[in-house]
Each structure stands twice: as C-alpha cells, then as structure tokens.
Amino acid sequence: MKFSVLLAPTLKESPSEAEVVSHKLLMRAGMIRKVAAGIYTFLPLGYNVIKKIERIVREEMGRAGAQEILMPVLQPADLWRITGRWDQFGPEMMRMADRNGREFALGPTAEEMITDLVKNEVKSYRQLPLTLYQIQVKFRDEIRPRFGLMRGREFIMKDAYSFNRTVEEMQQSYSDMYDAYSRIFSRCGLDYRAVDAATGLIGGKVSQEFMVLAESGESTILYCESCNYAASDEVATAPLAEPSTEAIKQSELVGTPGQKSVEQVATFLNIPEDKIVKTLIYKYGASELAGILVRGDRDVNDEKLSVALGTADFHLLAGAEWQEYPELIRGFVGPVGINSVRLIADKEISVMQNFVVGANRPDAHLINVNVGEDFQVEEWADIKTIKAGDKCPACGGALLSAKGIEVGQIFQLGTKYSAAMEAMYIDEDGALKPYIMGTYGIGISRTAAAAIEQNHDENGIIWPISIAPYEVSVVVLNYDKNEQKEIADRIYDGLSKKEVEVILDDRIESAGKKFADSDLIGFPVQVVIGNRTVKSGNVEVKIRATAERIEYRVDDAVDRISELVVKMRSMLQPGGPDAENAG
RNA sequence: CGGGAUGUAGCGCAGUUUGGCAGCGCGCCACGUUCGGGACGUGGAGGCCGGAGGUUCAAAUCCUCUCAUCCCGACCA
Numbered sequence: 001m002k003f004s005v006l007l008a009p010t011l012k013e014s015p016s017e018a019e020v021v022s023h024k025l026l027m028r029a030g031m032i033r034k035v036a037a038g039i040y041t042f043l044p045l046g047y048n049v050i051k052k053i054e055r056i057v058r059e060e061m062g063r064a065g066a067q068e069i070l071m072p073v074l075q076p077a078d079l080w081r082i083t084g085r086w087d088q089f090g091p092e093m094m095r096m097a098d099r100n101g102r103e104f105a106l107g108p109t110a111e112e113m114i115t116d117l118v119k120n121e122v123k124s125y126r127q128l129p130l131t132l133y134q135i136q137v138k139f140r141d142e143i144r145p146r147f148g149l150m151r152g153r154e155f156i157m158k159d160a161y162s163f164n165r166t167v168e169e170m171q172q173s174y175s176d177m178y179d180a181y182s183r184i185f186s187r188c189g190l191d192y193r194a195v196d197a198a199t200g201l202i203g204g205k206v207s208q209e210f211m212v213l214a215e216s217g218e219s220t221i222l223y224c225e226s227c228n229y230a231a232s233d234e235v236a237t238a239p240l241a242e243p244s245t246e247a248i249k250q251s252e253l254v255g256t257p258g259q260k261s262v263e264q265v266a267t268f269l270n271i272p273e274d275k276i277v278k279t280l281i282y283k284y285g286a287s288e289l290a291g292i293l294v295r296g297d298r299d300v301n302d303e304k305l306s307v308a309l310g311t312a313d314f315h316l317l318a319g320a321e322w323q324e325y326p327e328l329i330r331g332f333v334g335p336v337g338i339n340s341v342r343l344i345a346d347k348e349i350s351v352m353q354n355f356v357v358g359a360n361r362p363d364a365h366l367i368n369v370n371v372g373e374d375f376q377v378e379e380w381a382d383i384k385t386i387k388a389g390d391k392c393p394a395c396g397g398a399l400l401s402a403k404g405i406e407v408g409q410i411f412q413l414g415t416k417y418s419a420a421m422e423a424m425y426i427d428e429d430g431a432l433k434p435y436i437m438g439t440y441g442i443g444i445s446r447t448a449a450a451a452i453e454q455n456h457d458e459n460g461i462i463w464p465i466s467i468a469p470y471e472v473s474v475v476v477l478n479y480d481k482n483e484q485k486e487i488a489d490r491i492y493d494g495l496s497k498k499e500v501e502v503i504l505d506d507r508i509e510s511a512g513k514k515f516a517d518s519d520l521i522g523f524p525v526q527v528v529i530g531n532r533t534v535k536s537g538n539v540e541v542k543i544r545a546t547a548e549r550i551e552y553r554v555d556d557a558v559d560r561i562s563e564l565v566v567k568m569r570s571m572l573q574p575g576g577p578d579a580e581n582a583g
Numbered sequence: 584c585g586g587g588a589u590g591u592a593g594c595g596c597a598g599u600u601u602g603g604c605a606g607c608g609c610g611c612c613a614c615g616u617u618c619g620g621g622a623c624g625u626g627g628a629g630g631c632c633g634g635a636g637g638u639u640c641a642a643a644u645c646c647u648c649u650c651a652u653c654c655c656g657a658c659c660a
Contacts, residue, residue, distance in 0.1 A: 009610095010621095012594080012609060012610080012621065016594090016595070016653080017652065017653050019653080019654075037651085037652070037653090092659085108659090140660090142659075144654095144655095144658085151658095151659080200658085200659075218659090219659095302657075312657095312658085407660070441660050443659095477618070481618095509621090510618070510620085510621070511619045511620060511621095512620040512622075513621050514620085514621090515620045515621080516621045520621095528619075530618090530619050531619075533619095540619095
C-alpha cells in the first residue's frame, strides 16, 4: 500500500469529546470516525486492525474445533419471548417493527437464535458435541456509551456456543474455549488475566472474564499475590474472620445527636468503623423494601445484591422516598425492632460481637448489639465489595486489586436456553434430552481499544505486531529524488514479496510530518530512507516499541528486515519464540 | 433516567458578560523557497454561529422550546 492513496486522515489535535487514550489515538491516527454516540466507522487502518484480530480469533476457534457461521443482525421478537428475555433485556435492546408490524430487535447476543437453529438441525447425540461461532456486529443501546470503542453501542463481537450431551462434556468445551481465549489474547500481545465472573443476564453458574489490565478499565478485579486466585469484584469473596472471644454484652441505647454517617458515629463514639453495622434501605421490585446489613467500613456490591434480592431492579431509597416511610429514621435505621423491611445480612456480620447499629429513633444508636440476642437474621448473603487487603479465599494470602477492560467472557450455561426452547436431541438410550450449553464472547472492537490502552506513549500507538495495521512502514523522506525512490521501491517490493505487510510513505510531506504520522499510527517497524542513508549505502530501521535504531546495508536490507519481522511475530506466539514451529 | 457542562469553518478554540461587519491557530488549495522530527513566505477557498420560535431598528450574543454531544452515577463484549 502506498500512503499517498490511503485514506488515513491523521489529526494533530484530538477531538474534545475523546476522553480516554484509545479513543483519542484512534481518532488522531485516522482509524475511526464517529457517526453517532457509540457508533463508529472504521477507516482503512482501523479496519485492518479489526481484520487482524478477527484472523487470530478465527485461527484459534478453528484450532478448538469450532465452526464459523453467520447469523442475521435482525432477530425476531418471538424467539426472545420464548425465553422471556424480550422483557428482561429492557431498553438496552434496540427494538423495531417491520412494515407489517412484526417486531424485531438488533441482536445484542444470539443464544436464542443459535439454540433455535441447532434445535431444528441437530437431532442426535451422534452430532454432538458441536461448537458454532460467528463474528458479527452486535447492538446494545447502552445507557451511556463512552470511551470510543471501549463502550460503543454498535460493536463487533465474536460469539460462540457449545452444545453438549453432559455437564462433563460441556466443561470440556468450556475448558477448550478457555485455552483458545488465552491463546488469542496472548497472540494479540495483551497483558490479561482470566477472572471468576458474574453471569448476569446471560445466565448459568460458572463464568470467567478475560480482563486486559489497564488503569482506564471499567472493571475492578481482585487477585492474590501468593496463589492464582483472581476474580471480578462482582463475585470475589473473602474468608470470614475468626469469631472473637469477646464476651457478649447487654445492648444499650446511647445518644448520638446529629451523627448519621458511619464516619460520624465512629468518631463520636470513638470506635473503629468495623465495630458498626450499617443498615441500607433499598427499594426493589414492586416497591418492596430491603434492609441490607453490612459492616460499617464495607460497600455494598450491586451485582451481589441483585443475586441476593433476586432482581436487578433496585435502588437505594432516595431523598423524597424516605417521607413515605415515617418509621424509617434516615441516618438512624437499625435492625433491632424493625419489621417493615426484608432484612438481609452480609455473612461477615455473623462473626461480629457487640457492635453498633442505628436505634430506629432520632439521634440515637444502640451499642453492644449482637445477632441472636437483639435481633434475628433470616437471610445471610455475600453482599459486600471485597477490596485490596482482604484475605484470599483460596490460600489466605493478601488480595490486591487492579483495573481491567473486559474483552471476553465465557459461561457454563447448562440448559437455561435449551430447556426453555425445548431444544432436545435423542440420546443413546432413546430419551429426549436438552443440550447442555456453553456461551463464549469476545469483544473484537473493544480488544483493539484495549490494546491501545495498554500499548502507547506520548507519540502515539505502539501496536503489537500481530494486530498492527501494517507491520513495516517505509518512510522515504524525499520520494521525488530518484536515488531515494529507487531504494525505497526496491525495499517495498522486496518486503511485499516476502509476505511482510508493508506501507510505503511516498507522500510529498516534510520529514517531521512523516515521522510523526508513522509514530502516531504505530507501525511496529519503521524503515527510514533519506539523503543520509543514500550516502552511507544503508537504511535505518527503527523499532517503534523501544525506539531502538539499527542500520542495514541496502543490499541485504530486505532479508534482514523480514527476519526481524518474523522474529517479532514469533515473540507473540503462546509459549514463546519457538512455539511457532511446535504446532 | 437523575446530576453537571458544551454546541461558532474539517479539527482545536476566541467572540456571548455589556446586542452593532463572524474571527484566530492547525488543516485544505495555488505559487515560490525549503527538504532527517509536525518547515517558511505570498495569495486563496471554506460558516444556516446545532435547530425552531420569540424580543429588538438590529441577535452568535437576550428569552422560550427543542435536538445533539460530552462528563459523573445505575448496564455490559
């Protein structure tokens, strides 16, 4: 490709609406342009990156035995009604009707469609296991699209689905996908971590997310410094402390005028925050109230709470709503003697003694309160957000926390969809049985953004070579000078013949502009040809990632550069530089 | 949906307070000079000032409504 004919409108300044690095650099490097909020066009360089990621995904899906199909973006509502998700998905699903009034949605995922397909086409256990996947545009009408490709409304996703006979066989498919995902993200040059995850609207019990570690990530993960435990904060747990041997005391009412927050009460009573139990009032479902008990220094985790409540439709009781419940004294609510709300306590409360709670009357708290003595708990649940410093549930070591970008998630689904849709096969014993399913997603476009978040500097993007829009840029400083043009053309043609993806910057631009663009777009290898190199009989090669510069004789430059590229590629093979020849 | 902000040339912004010729930088076009880290000079093109309505002799500027975009919270690949 010649740069002079490429549509790559680079910008010196980033558009003001871009907040995160990946969004800014994708815009500045001329890779994407916005069409509407959360909806982007990929320009040639950006689309090259997408295609490179897709190629890796296809290779690894194929290696894992999955077969590629392509399903429609538009999905009929009737399918979604069978599983109830037409109602569950809410406004996030983009809905529309055709000219005859038949309802459709832009697919946010495709469990129903694929289950319907397999139900109709796969009848016998002899045809299982079966794993199908597609790479297709998905649409989710996000409440708040942001961060460019990191949270778009329209995005490119690889979604795979396994159909199995038994739980064990499904776990094997899941494990195969886990391995494939690990290879995919390794090959993309990403520093990632697989963590235990919540299953949310998709369903199932076991799930893991693949997180690219980056400060700008929207997810929080906890991992152990001494073993390999790692989990999303939505499901992370910590072992309970040993119950203290403290003798149980008689509870007592104390005046705490105006002391509403945990911090205020702790200071006022001169006690640590973890000797307080706070009672948070949530409204959920059809206007029901829940009192959630957590230790004073803890935060409630909304994902865990939705599991405990059995619904994702809840919110903290808000300002004006308090007036509807005069028995609830804001700032002084407690579990003792309260009966108008459903009490759910975090398990951690069970090992606490002689703690402080609101007294359900203005300006007062109860001290030396104990479960069993002063109030009963019917429902125990894991509700708190685990944070760095908590103990690892696997080995007891200290947990650390980090931010991550979720680029993939895998689920052991079970029969949620096959049972609801009566998708059955005839087993060896002649009985009809629902498929045991798994579902597996990768955000392709988000992966591109995540790669930038993790690989950039003040000059621009530093693409891992496996997903770079071109592997080598040949920067000719004066393409209108014959000596330079001749050398440049020779290297460009030579590299092309050796299957190196190369772009020739033949534009009539200043040297500075060409260097700056090459760094900004992030080609892994830059070959510089100018007056200086013509005189020396060399070409200069710059490695984008390290800024290392190497000189090669013009005569063997093509061989040396292609060797360099091959070596750089092999570094991103799972298992190290030599793994390429192993498989 | 709640809270906050912004819409002026392709991009970044000034002008709005106090109504009076629509500007600056980058980019773009032409010519010349430059030619190894976002060159310089001269000349040029480019605007429904987000949209609608109103106030006024006069509106980018004041008022009302509306749309869009971004940021902070609840969703997710």
